[in-house]
């Protein structure tokens with residue numbers, strides 16, 4: 104597969120058109136699954152891992168999913184391409200670099216469904232959808248899981264459910280994450296309060312790239328961490344209730360901003376567009392902060408003519424591996440910041456000319 | 460210094476010697492309170508058990524994606540145990556935080572159950588099961604229904620089993 108053909112595309116999940124998409128960027132569900140008769144990751148030899156890959160490829164090929172999943176061997180592709188897949192949210196950083204031996208990922212052309220093979224677990228199924236779509240994502244991944252199960256014998260225990268390499272995932276093996284854009288809660292200094300409440304009810308919060316990543320650009324992922332003792336629909340309902348509450352807080356904060364400092368917010372959004380369109384060097388962090396201000400400006404109807412899809416796309420396309428693939432070669436830190444500024448300038452000019 | 464559990468500045472610092480190793484904990488007041496490390500209104504005593512389990516394993520449920528921080532049981536093992544299939548010992552599991560094969564959940568059950576209780580507050584699965592497992596369960600229920608002469612229920616289960624088989 105030539106990854107360059109993915110470059111101009113936008114994964115389905117970033118369209119920015121799903122339910123509640125003014126606040127919710129995307130919904131992701133993943134299921135951890137293991138084969139019953141082969142050792143798990145830390146105890147598996149290269150031969151075992153090769154066997155997992157062979158069986159997984161066969162099962163995926165015959166799964167008859169709505170969109171055909173195509174398999175890609177990770178050891179065979181360049182480091183830059185692996186990083187590109189990470190930025191695309193198709194594989195984890197561990198699958199890209201932290202692990203060795205046979206491993207890979209199968210995904211469909213819309214980048215909605217993917218199956219990582221030989222990550223921490225033999226299989227990590229994932230479905231990504233635009234907006235707040237827990238039910239749709241669950242329906243899709245449940246089906247994919249059923250289809251794979253017909254050809255694979257999963258490790259399942261009468262008491263503990265689906266067995267996983269790490270006991271924090273055992274039971275359903277399910278992690279559901281919702282990515283939220285919460286600029287108004289950040290601006291009105293209420294975000295910490297919200298997160299303290301979340302920790303009390305056992306939900307985890309992290310940045311765009313998961314574990315340990317900082318929440319740049321006011322993007323946050325909320326996910327469950329309990330996987331044992333509750334059914335999948337129950338876990339999803341608990342997350343849903345919390346997200347609905349946060350949505351409400353964020354919208355109230357946005358309304359308050361408009362009421363109390365409309366002019367200042369307009370100014371902030373306009374300056375953000377100005378900086379993005381005129382900088383000659385710019386870091387990922389600054390880009391994300393400014394894009395966040397623009398995205399808020401669009402949803403507050405303070406900026407017009409800029410489609411939110413384009414802003415969502417810029418969040419991903421201005422990350423390092425994407426820029427280097429666009430450039431066609433590796434770039435060092437300074438070169439990247441210059442390439443990022445140039446890319447932003449071109450894109451914003453294009454948007455402007457469409458507008459007039 | 461930042462709190463080990465959140466972004467707030469750490470204001471509670473605890474050190475303890477466990478297994479000949481000095482371990483330090485740095486928490487903000489909120490996180491320390493949430494983990495019973497600060498005497499509260501309903502108890503003047505510091506919760507020593509909570510403290511020890513945190514020091515043995517400073518990142519228990521703080522697991523991000525769960526695909527993350529190794530988790531090790533807090534209590535020392537009563538006796539050495541090993542998985543007959545992959546050879547994983549309890550000590551290795553405690554060091555790596557990962558099991559080695561599907562048999563480990565039985566082989567190391569005595570150590571795993573308290574750990575699962577602590578992480579999930581449950582020790583038994585209550586969700587989806589593979590189709591084959593569901594079908595076996597229905598078979599059992601159907602036999603029980605026949606034995607109880609509840610033929611209506613038995614017929615319902617028989618249809619369920621047939622439908623599942625034809626979907627394969």
Ligand SMILES: [Zn+2]
Nearest residue numbers: 462465487490
């Ligand atoms: Zn804290």
Ligand SMILES: [Zn+2]
Nearest residue numbers: 542545560563
């Ligand atoms: Zn084992």
